Amino acid sequence: MTEARTGYGGEFWLGDEDDELVELVEVVSFTLPNAQTETVEATHLKSPGRRREYIPGMIEDGELEVVINYVPGSATDALIRAAQTAGDTRAFKAVLPRSTTDWEVEGFVIVTGFDRGEIAGGEKMEGTITLRLTGATTEAAAA
Template sequence: MDDKGNSEARIGWGTEFFLANAAGTLTELDEVTEIPFAEETADDVEVTHFKSPGRRKEYKPGLIEPGDGQIVVNYIPGSDTDKLIREAHNDGKVRAYRANLPDETGKPAWRVEGFLYVKSRGRAVPIGDRLTQTINVRFTGVAEEGAVTASAGA
């Protein structure tokens, strides 16, 4: 909250999501309605031994699993975004991504970037609503984040 007791919560309007094409160039996906971020979870490694205190199991953190998520877009068959998603799904290659989150005016202020691959994509065509495409992705490696700068822009 600010000094007047107002919430500083923001809405997602103005967020940008980029995915690398086959040449490695980050390309903005059109009409994105939802993006995930890696939900990193550390593995549990059991380190119990014969003299573990209190006859209790002991653990320490292991490798970190970056997780997966779903990008949701308005599905526009044959669009550049549709072609890029299809290409990424079909070639199965790890690709760079970047999300630019907006400040309170909707301008890019914070970036999250890393690598992912497209596991699957699903399309929905309801009778009385918009067409949507859900892109299931697996994050891989370490994600970086920080303020958007001229060199960190898309």
């Protein structure tokens, strides 16, 4: 029997100006950190076999995207716009549903974009929040 699950019940939280985590409402989907390790060339004049050599460099966790049902003037709308205007680093928490205890990913982000998309008759309004990860993230079962 499979242990596969849908994302139903997932949550995304972002810190406010007082460092209190606030759950974003109407979240449709979100991405997770995608750690990539850069490589630094370490080739020298006597590298074996005239081959380039590399060593591991810094780890970049990249960006997160959170898609929401956009509700103009909502608490989530105000929080995102205020975080981007402030230009500060905010805590985040992503909650992933599991059949046992949920899994949490936590760290710090900077809001770098809030694309409120196209507004069209007959279509729901969506917004995409872009967040740049800064520093290391942690992952563990929910407390």
